[in-house]
Amino acid sequence: MKDVRRPAGPTPTATGTASLRSLAPVLCVLCVGLFMVWLDTTIVNVALPDIQESLGTGFTGLQWVVNIYTLTFACLMLLAGDLGDVHGHKKVFLIGIAGFTAASALCALAPNIGVLLAGRALQGASGAVIMPISLSLITSLGGTPRVRAAAVGIWSGAGSLGLAGGPLVGGLLVTHSGWASVFWINVPIGILAAFAGHRLIPARHERAARRLDIAGMLLFSAGVGSLTLGLIQVNEWGWTSPAVLALLSLAAVLVAGFAAWELRTRAPVLPLALFRDRGFTLPNLAGLVTFFGLFGVLMFLSVYFQSFAGLTAYETGLRFLPLTAATAVAAPVAGLITGRYGARLPLAGGCAVSAVGLLFLAQVRMGDGYLEYIGPFVLIGFGTTLAVTPGTIAVLSAVMENRAGMGAGAVQTSRQIGGVLGIAVLGTVVVQNFRDRLPGALTAVPADRRARLADTLSSGGRPDLTGLPDQARRAVLEPAGRALADSIQTAMAVAALCNLLAALLVLFAMDRRDGRPASPAKGGIR
Numbered sequence: 016m017k018d019v020r021r022p023a024g025p026t027p028t029a030t031g032t033a034s035l036r037s038l039a040p041v042l043c044v045l046c047v048g049l050f051m052v053w054l055d056t057t058i059v060n061v062a063l064p065d066i067q068e069s070l071g072t073g074f075t076g077l078q079w080v081v082n083i084y085t086l087t088f089a090c091l092m093l094l095a096g097d098l099g100d101v102h103g104h105k106k107v108f109l110i111g112i113a114g115f116t117a118a119s120a121l122c123a124l125a126p127n128i129g130v131l132l133a134g135r136a137l138q139g140a141s142g143a144v145i146m147p148i149s150l151s152l153i154t155s156l157g158g159t160p161r162v163r164a165a166a167v168g169i170w171s172g173a174g175s176l177g178l179a180g181g182p183l184v185g186g187l188l189v190t191h192s193g194w195a196s197v198f199w200i201n202v203p204i205g206i207l208a209a210f211a212g213h214r215l216i217p218a219r220h221e222r223a224a225r226r227l228d229i230a231g232m233l234l235f236s237a238g239v240g241s242l243t244l245g246l247i248q249v250n251e252w253g254w255t256s257p258a259v260l261a262l263l264s265l266a267a268v269l270v271a272g273f274a275a276w277e278l279r280t281r282a283p284v285l286p287l288a289l290f291r292d293r294g295f296t297l298p299n300l301a302g303l304v305t306f307f308g309l310f311g312v313l314m315f316l317s318v319y320f321q322s323f324a325g326l327t328a329y330e331t332g333l334r335f336l337p338l339t340a341a342t343a344v345a346a347p348v349a350g351l352i353t354g355r356y357g358a359r360l361p362l363a364g365g366c367a368v369s370a371v372g373l374l375f376l377a378q379v380r381m382g383d384g385y386l387e388y389i390g391p392f393v394l395i396g397f398g399t400t401l402a403v404t405p406g407t408i409a410v411l412s413a414v415m416e417n418r419a420g421m422g423a424g425a426v427q428t429s430r431q432i433g434g435v436l437g438i439a440v441l442g443t444v445v446v447q448n449f450r451d452r453l454p455g456a457l458t459a460v461p462a463d464r465r466a467r468l469a470d471t472l473s474s475g476g477r478p479d480l481t482g483l484p485d486q487a488r489r490a491v492l493e494p495a496g497r498a499l500a501d502s503i504q505t506a507m508a509v510a511a512l513c514n515l516l517a518a519l520l521v522l523f524a525m526d527r528r529d530g531r532p533a534s535p536a537k538g539g540i541r
Contacts, residue, residue, distance in 0.1 A: 035165050038156050042166055044212045045149040046173035048112055051201055051208070052142035053174045055084065055119075057181030058188075058197045060317045061328035065194040072128040082247045083132050087139030089431040090240040094232045096147035096424025097284050101227055104151050105216045109209055111144030116205030123198035134198075146174075147423035152216060154411055161354035164408055168350015171404040175342035178309070179396055182317060183339060186332030228284035231276055235284065238269030239428065246439035254443065285425060294358075295413040297525045298406035299426055301362055303433030304517040305402045308373050308510035310434035311441035312338075312395060315503045323496030337389045341396030349404035358405035358412075359525045365402025366518035368394055373511035377504040398514075403430075441506040448502035
C-alpha cells in the first residue's frame, strides 16, 4: 500500500511566505461556499410548516425535505474529495458551486414535493463537492503552518456559523418573504462565488498520479447510503422493523466489502492504514460525537419551540442566536490555539465544553424565558466549534498533501454521519419517552381523535386541534409540551455523556504531537 501519511519534514506549502492577509480573498470565496452548504443543512427546518401548507405534503414528505439532503451529502463526500485530488480542486469546486446554485433555484420554483425533493438531492450532492474541496484548497494556498491553522479556523467558523445561523436566517426570510426565499438566497451568493472563484482561486497543475478507485467509491457510497437511510427511517419504522434491519445489515455487508477491497487495491480511495493512526481516528470520532449532540439540539428544540412554545419561525431563530454568536467567537480562537499548541488539548476541550452545555440544557425548565437558554447555547456553540478546527487540522496533518481531498472528505463524512446518528438515536430517546408520557396529556381530547393526535404529536408533527375549545386546547398543549421538553432533556443528557467520553478518550489516548503544525509529522504508514 502506498504511503498515505505526510512524510517528515516541511511540505512546499508549509514553507511558503503567504500571510493570512494575502490569502484573504481566496479564503473568503471558500468560506462563502462552505457557509452556503452548512446554512442549507438547518435553514429549511423553520420553513417546513409553510412548505407543508404550500405544497400539500404530509409529515413524511417534510422529513424527506431534510433527509434527502443529508443522504446525498453523506454518501458522496469521500468520492468528491478524491475526484478533486485527481481532476483538480479548482475545477471540481466551481462545478459544485454551479450545481448548488442551480439546485437552489429548482427548489425555490418547485410546484410540488417531488420537484422539491429532486432539488434538495442535487443540493446535497453539490454540497458534498464544495465542502471537502474548499478545505483541500486551503492546504494548497501556501503560508506557514500557523497561517494555515488560522485559515482552517476561519473556514471552520464560517461553516459553524452557517449551521448554527440557519434557524435565525430562515426564520427571518420565511416570516417576511415565504418559504421559497430560503432557497432563493443562495442564487445570487452562488453566482458571485462562482465568478470570484474563477478569477481568484489559483489553478494548480499538480494532480495525483493515480487512477480513481471506482469500486471502492461505489462500495463506500452504497454502504454509507444504506446506513444513513436506515438511521433516517428509524423513528418512522422502528429499530426492529424488517426494512430498517435490512438496510443496516446491507450497510454492514457493504462496509465490510469496502474494507476488503481497500486492503487489496493498489490505489485505495480511503487507505485503511490511516485508522491505525490515532491522529486520524480520534479527531474523526470526536467530530462525529460533537455533531451527534449539535444536530439533536437544533432539530428537537426547533420542533418544541414552534409546536408547543408558541414561537414563530423568526422567534425560534432568535432563540438560537447565542449558539450562533458563540461559533463566530470560537472559530479564530480555535485556530490560534491549534496553531500554537497542537490539536489534542483544544479538541478534548471542545468536546468537554459541549458536554457541559448539553448537561446544563438538560436542566433548563423549557417553559422559562429566553435567558435560561443563553448559557447552555453559548457553551454548545463554543465547544462544537472549538472541536471542529483542531479535528480538521489533525486529520489533514495525517495524510499526504496530494490526498488532502480524501482527508477532508473523511472528516466531513464522519461529522455528517454523527448528525444523522444524533437525529436517529436521540430521536428514538425523545420519541419513546414522549410516547410514554402522552397518555396523561390527552385525557381532555375526545376518544375518536385521541389516537390520531397522539400519533401526530409523537412523530413531531404540528397538532391539529381545530374544533376544540380553548380550554381543551390548553389542556393538550401544556402537558404535551412539558412531556416533550422532559423527553428532549433526557436525550440531551445522553448526548452530554457521549461528548464527555470523547473528551476523555482524546485527552488520554491522542499523541501530544498530533495536529501540531509547527513540528514534522511522524513516519509514514504503508
